[in-house]
Amino acid sequence: MTLNLVQAWGMAKSRLQAAGLAGPVIDARLLVEAAAEATRVDIVTDPYRALTPQQEATLDSYLARREQREPVSHILGRKGFWKIMLSVTPDVLTPRPDTETVVEYVLRDFPEHAAWSVLDLGVGSGAIVLSILAERPAARGLGIDISEDALAVARDNAASLGLAGRLALLRGDWTAGMPDDQFDLVVCNPPYIASAVIETLEPEVRDHEPRLALEGGEDGLDAYRLLAPEILRVLKPGGRFAVEIGYDQKEPVEALFREAGAAGVLTLRDLADRDRVVAGSKKPLEKPA
Secondary structure (H helix, E strand, O other): OOOEHHHHHHHHHHHHHHOOOOOHHHHHHHHHHHHHOOOHHHHHHOOOOEOOHHHHHHHHHHHHHHHOOOOHHHHHOEEEEOOEEEEOOOOOOOOOHHHHHHHHHHHHHOOOOOOOEEEEEOOOOOHHHHHHHHHOOOOEEEEEEOOHHHHHHHHHHHHHOOOHHHEEEEEOOOOOOOOOOOEEEEEEOOOOEOHHHHHHOOHHHHOOOOHHHOEOOOOOOHHHHHHHHHHHHHEEEEEEEEEEOOOOOHHHHHHHHHHOOOEEEEEEEOOOOOEEEEEEEOOOOOOOO
C-alpha cells in the first residue's frame, strides 16, 4: 500500500517509539520530510500526498538507521543551529541548542557594526563562529581545529553561508604559536566529559560523535586547565571570552579563569536552566595616573 505524508509520519513515529527512542515525533517528521522531499507546511496543507516507491524506500532506510541509534543529523547530513543550517558529518560534534547560549551572550554584548575579531577554538562544524559572523557583518573570525576533517566541514559551511571571505580556518593545537593580544573575543566548546563517563552516554553520542570532541580527561577539566591562561593571553586587553561547560563544572572552571587573571567571571544558564557557559574578560590596560 502506498503511504501518504500523514500515514508515513504516523508509521515513522510508531517505529521509532517501538525502538525506545526519545523524541520520536520530531525525529519522524524530519526523516519523512527529507525522504519525501516535503516541508512541514506540506504535511499540514497536503497530508494525503502520496510518497513514491523510491521515497518510501528512502524513508525505510532512514528509519532503520535511526533504530540503530544513528543521529538524525548524520542520517540527513545537516543540522539547524541558531539561525543557520549546517552540514554535519561524523567528523564533527553535532551542534546542540545548549551551545546557542554562547552565541546569545556574544550577540548581546558585541555591537552589530563594529569591526571586531573572534577566535573559535575547536571550531568543528563552525557552528558558533558562523552563527556570530552571520549576524555581525563587520566581524571577522579565525577557527582552529586539530582535525583536518573537521576543518573541511567548517570550510564547506562557511562557503555555503557566504562567509568564507570573513573566516580563516587553520589546523592547530588550540592557541599554540599564536601571538599575544590578538582577539576581541574567544569562544570555545571544548571536550569536557570525564573519561569514565563516556561509556555511559547515549549511543547517539558514545558511538557516533568524535571522541576527540567529547573526552576531557579524568575529571573532564583537562582542556580548561590549558585554555584558561591561553585564552587570556591571546585576548586583547578588555577582550571577552565565552566557553561552554558541563552542567556540574561551574565552580572549577570559574576558578581556573580567575586564577589565570580573568575579570568579571560569571556563568550563564541554558534554556533548561542548567549552568552552561563561563564568560568573562581580560583586564583592560591601566590608564596612566
